[in-house]
Amino acid sequence: MSSLESRIRSDLEGKIRSGEWPPGARIPTEHELVAQYGCARMTVHKAITALAAGGLIERRKKAGSFVARPHVQTAVIEIPDIAAVIAARGEAYRFDLLQRARGPAATLDEASTVAGFDLGDEVLVLDGLHVAAGRPFCREHRLIDLAAAPEAAETDFSTIAPGSWLLGHIPWTQARHRITACSAGPGAELLQIGRNTACLRVERWTWRASQPVTFVRQLFPGDRYDLVAEFTPD
Amino acid sequence: MSSLESRIRSDLEGKIRSGEWPPGARIPTEHELVAQYGCARMTVHKAITALAAGGLIERRKKAGSFVARPHVQTAVIEIPDIAAVIAARGEAYRFDLLQRARGPAATLDEASTVAGFDLGDEVLVLDGLHVAAGRPFCREHRLIDLAAAPEAAETDFSTIAPGSWLLGHIPWTQARHRITACSAGPGAELLQIGRNTACLRVERWTWRASQPVTFVRQLFPGDRYDLVAEFTPD
């Protein structure tokens, strides 16, 4: 933690974050920093490399190292387990399974909107409702590829939410989300809201080693859920 | 790119991502890898350290290095400059400034919904409309703290969007987003949609070295904008 390398790194980071070294500014050469800190070049090099890996610094041979100009705004968004969210609020949580079916995905074109997501022949289709403190909180429509998660076929999802189950049983390596706003439309009754109420629709495609695992579409009434994203300085 | 270190790193990463080494598995010791690759320990160490920095591996002294269990789902969301988004679509872009005012923030309680965001006395208030291909695309309401961005007072925002201008002039270091769904409500006419149309509301608070810079609330008609988040395996 308080190694020389991390001291150098936080020294440099401080100069950058404080604005003392504005974007585009050239930072001292490794050689100069070696002289300044009286250490080996490897130590300085590792510190700068770590900052460069974090995108805070750009390095160009012969030219030197420069404070990176912030480019695309990226934020880290947390998409936690719904059961955990409710629990964190201190409310009672329940999952109601509304429908369960099984069959080939050929008839389901809803998941094919993303390239590279080709479900196998055996797909589990689940419809359910997340309930928080007795009130509907989120409607969920999910497809599970049974080739990727065979145990799902024998699992009782009438009480445990498939999302929670999957998290614990089928680790995944890649996911893609799409977030849109839409009207509740059909199914609004289930959420006990009007058909025109604005909702947040979160769609998620999940892979494990480039094999599709699950697709889920969740519908949150706009006034019951916020997505919060915290910027991580890139 | 094809250095020995990066080869070791991608070898290890491959074993992890493919599932050959499941979460919790112990990976070979640095010593074993040194023997396997016939290189110095520093090289192996840097490779593993890089993976550990990325959260793919957890290291415990004496015990060894282990494949990390995926914890909270986090996705990296891109919140790019609107002008750039439109341009990428190949559509014409325009920003219309609807209103401009200046004054103390005391009367504006809208930005204070986030802790630590205390605007100064001199605040620029801007209302505008992003227009893509002649159609309204996004309504924007923005506050700029003139203490943090004094040049904004003399900038003509009638054509350049304040977001684009700020990106280039006032680098920021921290931001927080809130994403909600809501109905268009008043102001729907400006977007040329119905008052009940579902919209995506993105609110962003931005700091620079823990000093507030700007708050913005953007309203996108639900059918004209998607937020896409790509999961980066943490």
Added chain:
DNA sequence: CCGTGGATAATGTCTAGACAAAATATCCAT
């Protein structure tokens, strides 16, 4: 049976070099 203390094995950090690669700067010949 339980705790305690040392041995041990693993990672953490650092050094003082070496050579490679690449981008810029310089200078010379045309």
Added chain:
DNA sequence: ATGGATATTTTGTCTAGACATTATCCACGG
């Protein structure tokens, strides 16, 4: 002036060690 060869500067990668740190294991004593 211009184009191309050459030199120089800076980062990139790697080596073969050294010592520090710390969690774990195991043996020993109470």
